[in-house]
Amino acid sequence: MRKDRSARRRAARACAASLLLALFALSGSVRADAKRAAPADPSYVAECGSCHLAYPPGLLSAASWGQVMQGLERHFGSDASVDAATHAHIDRYLREHAGAERKFGTSALRISETRWFRKEHDEVPAGAWRSATVKSAANCGACHVAAEKGDYSERGVRVPRF
Ligand code: HEC
Ligand code: HEC
Structure with missing residues (x-):
């Protein structure tokens, strides 16, 4: 009986620890994204x-x-x-x-003329910038579909065909 309870307590502690860890990781990524x-x-x-x-x-x-x-x-x-x-x-x-x-x-x-921007976008093919739907690097939302919400994550990127 007692053994059972301490095992449960151990499990609860482990659970709380992993929750804390998850929260910590989350707050870290929120902080990292604050600039965007x-x-x-x-x-x-x-x-x-x-x-x-x-x-x-x-x-x-x-x-x-x-x-x-x-x-x-x-x-x-x-x-x-x-x-x-x-x-x-x-x-x-x-x-x-x-x-x-x-x-x-x-x-x-321009954001699009900073060294930071060029580095982040060095894999975007040259033709994509000039495509009819993009036209300008300033047109962030043409590729970052949720840019209005500040979401520039990889899963929100759709580079238009050109
Ligand atoms: C009357 C329309 C208009 C308004 C209002 C306006 N902009 Fe712009 N802005 C432009 C145009 C046009 C460009 C060039 C877009 C392009 O190159 O495709 C531009 C580009 C920019 C860029 C460069 C984007 C990049 O990285 O290439 C920044 C930064 C910017 N605007 C900031 C501002 C700020 C800050 C304000 C408010 C004070 C503002 N804009 C209001 C028309 C406007
Ligand atoms: C022609 C399409 C295109 C345009 C226009 C564009 N981007 Fe991007 N952007 C990309 C691609 C592709 C990546 C790389 C995706 C990846 O690896 O996360 C990227 C990456 C980024 C990243 C890094 C994302 C991350 O999580 O590391 C940021 C921030 C970003 N872009 C902001 C902008 C801003 C701000 C503008 C407008 C001034 C802009 N982008 C215009 C295609 C574009």
Whole structure:
């Protein structure tokens, strides 16, 4: 009888330990993905997600975001300017959630021109970028089907035929 109970206790302990381990692993992967998470700031999503995906702030450095925000009147051939208060708000939001300089550099105005991006995408065939459905590397959602949700995982990638 007693033996039985201690075995059960041992099993319960092992179970709790593996649960803890699973939680730990999960929190680790959530942390790792935080840089790519779908942006949560409503004003950023409204102003910067109307012409294209509201890009994850963690995929450019604060210095790069600063440059992007300084040139909104002439933004890749469009006028993306916003009023001063909104500008200050978005500028702060992007800087606070920006990625590391050592990873994303300080000079790129595009996520798609950082060394990090090129490395992550070095196996994408050249023709795919130019295909009719992709057109531009900035068009993340053409291949990452759940990019709007911040999901860039391997199982969500469908590179269109070209
Ligand atoms: C009026 C439309 C418009 C609005 C609004 C807009 N953008 Fe853009 N954005 C563009 C265009 C056009 C491109 C170039 C897309 C391409 O190369 O295919 C672009 C590209 C970008 C890129 C580079 C993407 C890459 O990695 O190649 C970033 C970063 C960016 N925008 C940030 C922003 C931010 C931040 C805001 C809000 C302040 C914003 N955009 C609002 C039109 C817009
Ligand atoms: C032409 C298709 C295509 C486009 C457009 C594209 N990607 Fe990718 N991306 C891929 C492929 C293929 C991979 C590699 C898949 C893998 O191994 O996980 C990848 C990998 C990634 C990864 C790494 C995923 C991981 O879990 O390691 C991130 C993050 C990412 N892309 C973000 C972006 C962003 C942000 C944009 C837009 C600025 C973008 N991608 C545009 C095809 C594309």
